[in-house]
Amino acid sequence: MKKLKIGICGWGNVATGLYKTLEDNRIQIESNSNTQIDIVVIGARRDNPKCDPKNITIERDIFDVLNHDIDVLVELIGGVEVARELILKSVNKGINVVTANKAVLFHHGDEIFEKANLNNVKVLFESSVCAGTPIIKLLTEELSANKVTKIAGMLNGTSNFILSNMEEGSDFKPTLELAQKEGYAEPDPTFDIEGLDAAHKIGILSSLAFGTPLPPNDFYIEGISNIKKIDFKYAKEMGYTVKHLAVTKLNEDQIELRAHPVLIKINSYLANLKSVRNGIEVETDLLGTLHIAGSGAGQESTASGVISDLVHLANSNDNFSEKNSKSKNKLINFLSLSFQYYFYIEAEDVPGVMALITSQFAKKKIGIESIVQKENLKNNMVPIVIITDLFVEKDHKDLLQTLKKLDSVDAVRSIRIELD
Numbered sequence: 001m002k003k004l005k006i007g008i009c010g011w012g013n014v015a016t017g018l019y020k021t022l023e024d025n026r027i028q029i030e031s032n033s034n035t036q037i038d039i040v041v042i043g044a045r046r047d048n049p050k051c052d053p054k055n056i057t058i059e060r061d062i063f064d065v066l067n068h069d070i071d072v073l074v075e076l077i078g079g080v081e082v083a084r085e086l087i088l089k090s091v092n093k094g095i096n097v098v099t100a101n102k103a104v105l106f107h108h109g110d111e112i113f114e115k116a117n118l119n120n121v122k123v124l125f126e127s128s129v130c131a132g133t134p135i136i137k138l139l140t141e142e143l144s145a146n147k148v149t150k151i152a153g154m155l156n157g158t159s160n161f162i163l164s165n166m167e168e169g170s171d172f173k174p175t176l177e178l179a180q181k182e183g184y185a186e187p188d189p190t191f192d193i194e195g196l197d198a199a200h201k202i203g204i205l206s207s208l209a210f211g212t213p214l215p216p217n218d219f220y221i222e223g224i225s226n227i228k229k230i231d232f233k234y235a236k237e238m239g240y241t242v243k244h245l246a247v248t249k250l251n252e253d254q255i256e257l258r259a260h261p262v263l264i265k266i267n268s269y270l271a272n273l274k275s276v277r278n279g280i281e282v283e284t285d286l287l288g289t290l291h292i293a294g295s296g297a298g299q300e301s302t303a304s305g306v307i308s309d310l311v312h313l314a315n316s317n318d319n320f321s322e323k324n325s326k327s328k329n330k331l332i333n334f335l336s337l338s339f340q341y342y343f344y345i346e347a348e349d350v351p352g353v354m355a356l357i358t359s360q361f362a363k364k365k366i367g368i369e370s371i372v373q374k375e376n377l378k379n380n381m382v383p384i385v386i387i388t389d390l391f392v393e394k395d396h397k398d399l400l401q402t403l404k405k406l407d408s409v410d411a412v413r414s415i416r417i418e419l420d
């Protein structure tokens with residue numbers, strides 16, 4: 001049986017989940033993987049009342065974990081700068097690292113992997129994207145014979161929980177409150193609902209699939225806080241639903257990278273993943289389109305991903321960092337991408353208003369696929385729903401400004417349509 005001595009830094013939700021899983025599933029892990037994983041030391045600046053580490057050595061300064069005889073440092077403190085320092089110290093000492101921390105990889109990934117390569121150690125990070133749902137090793141190992149052309153995923157469980165509930169008729173605010181009550185959303189939910197968490201994850205996947213840098217150059221990130229319940233009703237009437245999608249895509253020799261709400265076909269695979277589930281679609285040349293879905297957060301799921309990295313380390317003999325050295329690809333300027341759009345426009349119900357609105361589209365030579373005037377609201381306002389033909393993002397940005405300035409228009413919002 002192979003043996004692996006590990007030191008864990010951080011003693012929160014994921015670290016205690018890892019400890020419990022290693023205890024509870026020890027026999028299963030050992031018989032499945034022929035690997036014995038021993039926790040030698042834990043770096044915890046304070047005790048955690050939810051978990052007693054029994055007689056394992058505790059270091060109050062997490063950096064002291066590196067002074068022990070360990071094969072792997074498991075970084076579970078989260079955050080960016082201290083985590084970067086800890087990982088780099090470990091790598092410089094020749095100690096492999098397993099981390100679940102997407103933020104540190106998003107901001108300092110290239111530096112970390114470069115230093116790991118220089119020191120012939122590995123930095124593995126399966127749990128950093130969708131927790132234990134296996135996407136990292138899928139991309140780096142199982143699909144290595146394939147040319148990946150697109151990865152699109154619902155990578156944030158909180159956003160998917162909220163949108164799934166809104167699809168069933170709830171409003172945004174009470175659904176967010178419910179997510180917080182159920183423990184699916186943080187007390188400050190900004191990171192999740194404004195799309196940043198999903199952006200970090202797609203940044204990491206894009207780096208693996210297409211060699212985009214970590215940190216990536218600026219890319220388009222929009223969250224779900226402007227989506228309204230009524231959008232689901234109108235989207236459904238046209239065969240769509242609303243999801244938050246993070247996308248990286250090979251577009252000739254440049255890369256599309258973006259994270260924002262989209263209308264997607266209601267019968268598509270991703271549309272049918274509800275609640276906190278994460279789901280990813282990977283387009284490849286040899287296997288066609290692959291689907292993967294699972295729990296994207298939580299103690300057990302994250303422990304599953306961390307343990308898969310540990311087993312991988314125990315089984316591998318080579319001395320290279322897991323992050324490949326793909327040639328760097330340039331990101332496409334988001335404003336040059338084209339989409340079809342859903343527009344929701346609330347306008348005064350006065351003669352000529354439809355003509356006024358459609359003329360704004362015509363001025364930019366934007367084709368309209370469908371336009372429907374919905375039932376009147378209070379205050380003599382009428383909702384108008386438009387689906388456009390494909391047109392370029394730069395014109396979309398200008399058109400939104402123009403429409404918002406019209407005296408007879410009270411509210412405008414738009415959602416991009418993700419085509420197959």
Ligand SMILES: NC(=O)c1ccc[n+]([C@@H]2O[C@H](COP(=O)([O-])OP(=O)(O)OC[C@H]3O[C@@H](n4cnc5c(N)ncnc54)[C@H](OP(=O)(O)O)[C@@H]3O)[C@@H](O)[C@H]2O)c1
Binds near residue numbers: 103128302
């Ligand atoms: N939770 C999930 O479902 C999930 C899923 C996938 C990935 N992850 C990632 O896993 C990592 C850990 O998440 P978590 O949910 O376990 O977080 P957590 O419950 O907040 O635990 C973080 C732990 O690290 C300690 N810590 C933080 N900063 C430290 C510092 N500067 N020095 C020493 N100790 C420090 C904290 O100590 P104190 O208690 O003293 O603050 C706590 O013990 C994060 O990178 C997260 O993104 C989490």
